[in-house]
Amino acid sequence: MRQSTAEHYRKRIDVLFDYIYEHINDDLDMATLADVALISPYHLHRVYRGIYGSSLSDTIKRIRLHNASDTLINSDLSIEDVAKQAKYTSVQSFTRAFSESFGMPPARFRREGDHIQFSLNPLNTEESIMHDVTIKHADGMTLIGYEHKGDYMNVGQQFEKLQGWLVSKGLLTETTRFFGVYFDDPESVPIDKLTSLACVRVDNVADFPLEEDMHKYTVHPTKCAVLNYKGPYANMDAAYKWLFANWLPSSGEKVGYQPVFEEYLNDAHHVPQTELLTDIYIPLES
Incomplete structure (x- = not known):
C-alpha cells in the first residue's frame, strides 16, 4: 500500500x-x-x-x-x-x-523551585496538608501508545512521536487525552530498566488503527489519590516522594495493585514550563 x-x-x-x-x-x-x-x-x-x-x-x-x-x-x-x-x-x-x-x-x-516545597519532613503532618490531594474513583479506560525504556525524564521522546503519529492519521483533536503510565520506582530500579508508556486514551478501540510497535494498556476502575500538579515535569519526582513519604502514611489509605499514571492537561509545545498541568494518579485499595 x-x-x-x-x-x-x-x-x-x-x-x-x-x-x-x-x-x-x-x-x-x-x-x-x-x-x-x-x-x-x-x-x-x-x-x-x-x-x-x-x-x-x-x-x-x-x-x-x-x-x-x-x-x-x-x-x-x-x-x-x-x-x-x-x-x-x-x-x-x-x-x-x-x-x-x-x-x-x-x-x-x-534553591527554591517546586521540588523544594515538596521536599518536606515526612513526619511533619502539618506541612503535608499544604498540597491538595483528592480521593476519586477513576473509570476504566484503554490507553494506546509507545513504550519507553530508560530515564523517565526522556519519555517526552515517545510523546513527540505519538503526537506526530496522531496528526498523520488525522486523529488529533481538541478532546484527545494524553496519559503516561510508569511501571517502576526509579529509586529501586536501575535507570536503564525503567519502563513507561506514552499513551492516548482510546474509547473506540475496535476502530483504532493500532500498529505493530504500539502497546495497549488497560487501566481498571479503581479508587485513586489524585494530585493536581502545576509546574515543570523535572520537579515531579519530588511530588511523588512527597505523596509516598508524607501524604500516604497520614492518609489512612493503602496503595493498590496498578502502577501510577499521569494525565497531561495541556501541551508543553505551547505553554511555559511553569504553566504545565498534570494530574498524578496513585491507585489505592478500594
Missing part, C-alpha cells in the same frame, strides 16, 4: 527525534538535522511546524532547558557548566531563556 505524504514525513520526523534525543548535548545545526530527516533544509521547518504547531528550534530549546532543570536539581554542576551543556554561549543568555520558561533564574530554581 502506498504511504501517504503525512505518514512519510511523520516517519522521517520520528527518526529525527531519535537523533535529537541521542545528541541533545551536541551542536545540532539545521543542515545536519535536515540530512538526518532526509527532508530539504528549505522545508524542514515548515514540515515540522505543520505537524507540531511549533518550530523545531523551539523544541530543541525546550528539551535542553528541561534537561538543564533536572541537572540543576540533581547535581552540583555550576550554573556556567549547565549553561554550556544546554548550548548557551553565556550565563546571561541561559538565565534569560531559563527564566522565561521556568519563571525564575536557574540559581533561584535550584
Whole structure:
C-alpha cells in the first residue's frame, strides 16, 4: 500500500527525534538535522511546524532547558557548566531563556523551585496538608501508545512521536487525552530498566488503527489519590516522594495493585514550563 505524504514525513520526523534525543548535548545545526530527516533544509521547518504547531528550534530549546532543570536539581554542576551543556554561549543568555520558561533564574530554581516545597519532613503532618490531594474513583479506560525504556525524564521522546503519529492519521483533536503510565520506582530500579508508556486514551478501540510497535494498556476502575500538579515535569519526582513519604502514611489509605499514571492537561509545545498541568494518579485499595 502506498504511504501517504503525512505518514512519510511523520516517519522521517520520528527518526529525527531519535537523533535529537541521542545528541541533545551536541551542536545540532539545521543542515545536519535536515540530512538526518532526509527532508530539504528549505522545508524542514515548515514540515515540522505543520505537524507540531511549533518550530523545531523551539523544541530543541525546550528539551535542553528541561534537561538543564533536572541537572540543576540533581547535581552540583555550576550554573556556567549547565549553561554550556544546554548550548548557551553565556550565563546571561541561559538565565534569560531559563527564566522565561521556568519563571525564575536557574540559581533561584535550584534553591527554591517546586521540588523544594515538596521536599518536606515526612513526619511533619502539618506541612503535608499544604498540597491538595483528592480521593476519586477513576473509570476504566484503554490507553494506546509507545513504550519507553530508560530515564523517565526522556519519555517526552515517545510523546513527540505519538503526537506526530496522531496528526498523520488525522486523529488529533481538541478532546484527545494524553496519559503516561510508569511501571517502576526509579529509586529501586536501575535507570536503564525503567519502563513507561506514552499513551492516548482510546474509547473506540475496535476502530483504532493500532500498529505493530504500539502497546495497549488497560487501566481498571479503581479508587485513586489524585494530585493536581502545576509546574515543570523535572520537579515531579519530588511530588511523588512527597505523596509516598508524607501524604500516604497520614492518609489512612493503602496503595493498590496498578502502577501510577499521569494525565497531561495541556501541551508543553505551547505553554511555559511553569504553566504545565498534570494530574498524578496513585491507585489505592478500594
